[in-house]
Amino acid sequence: MLLSKLPSGMRYYLGAEARLRRSVEDAAMAVFEGWSYEEVITPSVDYYALFEQGMGPAEAQASFRFTDSDGRMLSLRPDVTSSVARVAATLLAERERPLRLCYAATVFRQQQQSHAEWRRENTQLGCELIGGGDNSADLEVLLLAAEILNRIGLGEKFVLTINDVGIFNGLLADLSLDDAARESLRRLVDTRDIAQLQRFLDDHSIPGPIRKSLLRLAQLTGKREVLEEAQSLITNDGSSLSIAKLFDLWKVIESLGMKNSFEVDLADVSSLDYYTGLSFKVFVRGVGYRVGRGGRYDKLAANFGQSEPAVGFVLSLDSLVEVLGRDATPNGNNGQETHSIVAKDASVRFAEALKRRANHEHIRIQVSTTTR
Amino acid sequence: MITIAISKGRMQDDAIALLAKAGVRLSAESLASRKLALEDESGEYRFIFVKPGDVPVYVEHGIADCGIVGRDVLLESEADVLLPLDLGIARCRLVVAATDPTVITRAFGMLRVATKYSRIASSHFGARGIPVEIIPLSGSVELAPALGLSDAIVDLVETGRTLKENGLTVVEVITESTGRLVVNRASYQLKAVEIARLTNALKNALEGATAA
Numbered sequence: 001m002l003l004s005k006l007p008s009g010m011r012y013y014l015g016a017e018a019r020l021r022r023s024v025e026d027a028a029m030a031v032f033e034g035w036s037y038e039e040v041i042t043p044s045v046d047y048y049a050l051f052e053q054g055m056g057p058a059e060a061q062a063s064f065r066f067t068d069s070d071g072r073m074l075s076l077r078p079d080v081t082s083s084v085a086r087v088a089a090t091l092l093a094e095r096e097r098p099l100r101l102c103y104a105a106t107v108f109r110q111q112q113q114s115h116a117e118w119r120r121e122n123t124q125l126g127c128e129l130i131g132g133g134d135n136s137a138d139l140e141v142l143l144l145a146a147e148i149l150n151r152i153g154l155g156e157k158f159v160l161t162i163n164d165v166g167i168f169n170g171l172l173a174d175l176s177l178d179d180a181a182r183e184s185l186r187r188l189v190d191t192r193d194i195a196q197l198q199r200f201l202d203d204h205s206i207p208g209p210i211r212k213s214l215l216r217l218a219q220l221t222g223k224r225e226v227l228e229e230a231q232s233l234i235t236n237d238g239s240s241l242s243i244a245k246l247f248d249l250w251k252v253i254e255s256l257g258m259k260n261s262f263e264v265d266l267a268d269v270s271s272l273d274y275y276t277g278l279s280f281k282v283f284v285r286g287v288g289y290r291v292g293r294g295g296r297y298d299k300l301a302a303n304f305g306q307s308e309p310a311v312g313f314v315l316s317l318d319s320l321v322e323v324l325g326r327d328a329t330p331n332g333n334n335g336q337e338t339h340s341i342v343a344k345d346a347s348v349r350f351a352e353a354l355k356r357r358a359n360h361e362h363i364r365i366q367v368s369t370t371t372r
Numbered sequence: 373m374i375t376i377a378i379s380k381g382r383m384q385d386d387a388i389a390l391l392a393k394a395g396v397r398l399s400a401e402s403l404a405s406r407k408l409a410l411e412d413e414s415g416e417y418r419f420i421f422v423k424p425g426d427v428p429v430y431v432e433h434g435i436a437d438c439g440i441v442g443r444d445v446l447l448e449s450e451a452d453v454l455l456p457l458d459l460g461i462a463r464c465r466l467v468v469a470a471t472d473p474t475v476i477t478r479a480f481g482m483l484r485v486a487t488k489y490s491r492i493a494s495s496h497f498g499a500r501g502i503p504v505e506i507i508p509l510s511g512s513v514e515l516a517p518a519l520g521l522s523d524a525i526v527d528l529v530e531t532g533r534t535l536k537e538n539g540l541t542v543v544e545v546i547t548e549s550t551g552r553l554v555v556n557r558a559s560y561q562l563k564a565v566e567i568a569r570l571t572n573a574l575k576n577a578l579e580g581a582t583a584a
């Protein structure tokens with residue numbers, strides 16, 4: 001077997017890129033800390049059943065699996081949220097709410113959603129706000145994500161697309177579609193495939209007003225005007241409530257002068273079974289797929305015996321570093337002067353080394369490359 | 373600037389004609405050249421001409437913001453892209469064909485299917501519970517049953533003439549295929565205004581074509 005080959009989807013980070021990666025991670029963690037989020041470190045290996053509950057079977061399928069010595073199935077963690085939800089519902093069950101938790105951790109998946117996401121090991125920068133059920137919690141995580149992207153120098157390059165899955169779900173509530181049909185419909189709206197969507201709606205004899213709303217919904221991407229149109233177009237109780245909530249968020253975003261960084265995307269229905277309200281995605285110029293996603297998942301905690309609202313997001317550190325790395329100039333040593341230490345005598349050499357290190361200076365010891 | 377990947381071959385001329393009707397024009401000079409990357413007359417659009425199967429690859433990676441490619445190719449590639457517009461060009465059908473049409477329903481232990489569309493064929497027969505051996509070929513698929521390589525084929529059919537001349541008949545239509553406008557997910561949000569302008573121009577050109 002060729003030992004020089006890496007498994008597909010795995011890579012090295014070296015030199016300037018490794019440093020950039022660490023500095024982006026530090027910047028993100030500093031922002032989390034600034035908003036009072038506490039770091040949690042979760043196990044890299046956990047029971048597969050945890051992720052099946054936490055992410056849903058479809059997504060958990062992508063994980064790397066193996067068996068424990070007692071025969072139970074283990075998984076390299078494909079996400080961190082499942083584990084955080086469990087710790088919140090168990091160890092931290094008595095802790096005062098809201099809980100604010102954050103992490104920077106690697107996750108592993110055998111396949112990604114897009115073929116362009118070739119990595120199978122990714123570092124997620126993420127946070128969870130648990131126990132906060134109102135608009136303010138939603139806004140907090142949105143603004144937190146925006147602050148991180150601004151601080152790492154992507155201010156002009158990113159957009160956060162927001163939606164509330166209740167709008168789509170409200171439209172479906174009155175239709176009696178089985179799971180397979182519901183999934184087809186979801187996929188057609190998500191890929192904005194109007195032509196096939198029309199065929200689907202004909203085949204399933206979807207009534208006029210809902211038909212019209214679904215066809216229009218698949219095209220509703222933009223700013224305030226999208227919400228205004230949705231408000232007059234879609235009038236069932238469930239959807240209207242969700243549109244109103246999203247509109248409230250939008251008004252605050254506008255009042256903060258941040259509408260250029262946000263976009264309403266009512267056709268984003270990618271993870272319906274997971275999110276229960278707000279859902280959002282992060283796109284950055286220069287990357288063809290989403291570099292982060294988040295939203296509200298009020299049903300997740302109930303899987304672990306404690307029903308409570310939660311909202312959070314993840315950003316892919318690897319994708320962010322990929323964009324930032326293209327503009328960065330590689331530099332060897334962080335711009336600091338490095339002192340070469342050449343003294344022949346070992347005592348003299350290391351006495352100088354320790355003295356300079358005591359002053360936090362950068363040193364490089366001259367070492368012979370021939371063996372004696 | 374918006375980069376548009378166009379499927380070379382069958383679809384190319386129809387796509388260029390439709391784009392011209394939508395006001396996106398390539399000069400006669402560029403069209404006559406053999407360059408694989410061209411800019412339109414306004415300088416707002418860049419075109420790249422690639423093999424059909426590569427269109428979803430360029431678009432999914434965001435190297436091209438949009439693409440024009442057949443639905444057959446998209447189904448086979450399972451690319452995660454947006455498909456906002458059916459351009460109605462290069463209309464054809466993806467079919468199962470065989471020398472003997474009863475071959476599919478007869479109780480074979482295993483049906484041998486030759487095709488350029490391995491994924492589509494596999495999921496079509498999978499959904500029907502028919503066990504199949506997929507034999508991937510890259511062209512002249514119609515030959516396979518006549519020479520005994522397979523029992524049936526899954527292939528794209530426009531007029532049906534090639535099938536007929538090789539003694540094959542259509543057993544089932546899997547789906548219809550037409551040229552689609554596809555859009556990268558990130559470009560759809562990050563270049564929302566430009567993409568919407570292109571989509572609307574194409575939509576108007578299509579409606580004009582139907583009205584006329």
